[in-house]
Amino acid sequence: MDQVKWGIIGCGDVTEVKSGPAFSKVPNSTLVAVMRRDAVKAADYARRHQVSTWYDDADALINDPAVNAIYIATPPGSHAEYAIRAMRAGKPVYVEKPMALNAAECEAMNQVSRETGVPLFVAFYRRALAYFSAVKELIDQQVIGNIRYVRVVLNWQPDDREVGSQPGWRVSPEISGGGLLHDLASHQFDFLEFALGPIKTASGIARNQAGLYQADDMVVANFEFESGVLGTGSWCFTVNKEQRIEETQLIGSKGKITFSFFENFLIRVETETGSEEYTIPFPAHVQQPLIEQIVNELRGNGKCPSTGETGARASAILDQITAR
Known part of the structure; x- marks a missing residue:
């Protein structure tokens, strides 16, 4: 072509x-x-x-x-x-x-x-962004040693577009496949697999606590990579503005990397010798x-790193986490 x-x-x-x-x-x-x-x-x-x-x-x-x-x-x-x-x-x-x-x-x-x-x-597309390439490079270079543990936290307040008499498609499971978890955590799990290898098992609890729409609005999960790295995640979409937080931490044998999937362009690396911060903005498109x-x-x-075979894995992980 x-x-x-x-x-x-x-x-x-x-x-x-x-x-x-x-x-x-x-x-x-x-x-x-x-x-x-x-x-x-x-x-x-x-x-x-x-x-x-x-x-x-x-x-x-x-x-x-x-x-x-x-x-x-x-x-x-x-x-x-x-x-x-x-x-x-x-x-x-x-x-x-x-x-x-x-x-x-x-x-x-x-x-x-x-x-x-x-x-x-x-x-x-995070597989091709410079910000996430930098996170992967820090992992590959073992800047914080061997990765032991992944912690994903996302607490957001309700979005006006998703509540009311006609909720948006993202919180209509028959259209989206689930709720906001499926829209957002699919990105997170795809990149974590890209950076750390395949996730072997995943489980979770998904609930609708606030009753603002049909889909789950609170999810907690445990997952294990084939490498032996363990992970936890929590996603809550009904907190107030003051409780808003979105960060992922990679805990290693020699330090910690903190980064964001959606909220900012900052990567923070902490080791016994001190801390460093990197700011890598996203491109216009x-x-x-x-x-x-x-x-x-x-x-x-x-070769493109994001194919149907790799993309399907994020959906399989979400299916496991939200299984009733």
């Missing part, structure tokens, strides 16, 4: 800045078509982002001969359906995270990718580094 010509299915909020503009900023890549079921919004997106073609029907975009790769940015409930249709049409797929509603749907997507030979990638790696692979140059 000489030039990668993208079509987007589901040109919603995530595509406005995080991903959409990057497709035409990466070398040998162009965004040529977008689709949204609301024709007015699809046309508006195309106009504002200088995209030549828009559709209100997914099959029309999938079958457009000018499109040779497809980015699926709808909510997870339709990921498997659209990805399978696109791969069966012979077009490589880049799908938003979480990869699908559950591990079974992820496996169905991967099975079609294997059968057709059509590549499948997942938007776990956070998915651009990963999209560039996908484009390079499709053109025969290198």
Whole structure:
């Protein structure tokens, strides 16, 4: 593939800045078509982002001969359906995270990718960001010795978009696969596996304590990596503003690394010789580094680290943690 010509299915909020503009900023890549079921919004997106073609029907975009790769940015409930249709049409797929509603749907997507030979990638873009590459490098260099323990904490207050008479899709399990845990912790577990290796077992307790919406709003978990590293996590989405915290700690035999997945650009390293801090901001379009790696692979140059096979693992871990 000489030039990668993208079509987007589901040109919603995530595509406005995080991903959409990057497709035409990466070398040998162009965004040529977008689709949204609301024709007015699809046309508006195309106009504002200088995209030549828009559709209100997914099959029309999938079958457009000018499109040779497809980015699926709808909510997870339709990921498997659209990805399978696109791969069966012979077009490589880049799908938003979480990869699908559950591990079974992820496996169905991967099975079609294997059968057709059509590549499948997942938007776990932290695998390509400089901030997280720095965290992984600190681990690999054993700056804090051997990792013993991982501690993940996320306490956030309710989001106005997720409460009320019509809660958003992220807290509607039939659309998202779960609640905010699935939207956020999928990123966390994917990167932890990228940095520390596969998670062997995971278990947890998931509950709805506040009754603000249908999905779980409080989750605690234990997990063990194949390397023997142990981990705990807690996610609460109904605290007040003063209790807000989001940090991950890696405890090693010689020190500690503290970093954030969502809240800041600071990495703090503490050892017996003192402490150091690194600030590494995200790029303007956070998915651009990963999209560039996908484009390079499709053109025969290198390999992207976030595939359907790696992406499915985060969904499997979340299934284990939230199992009733």
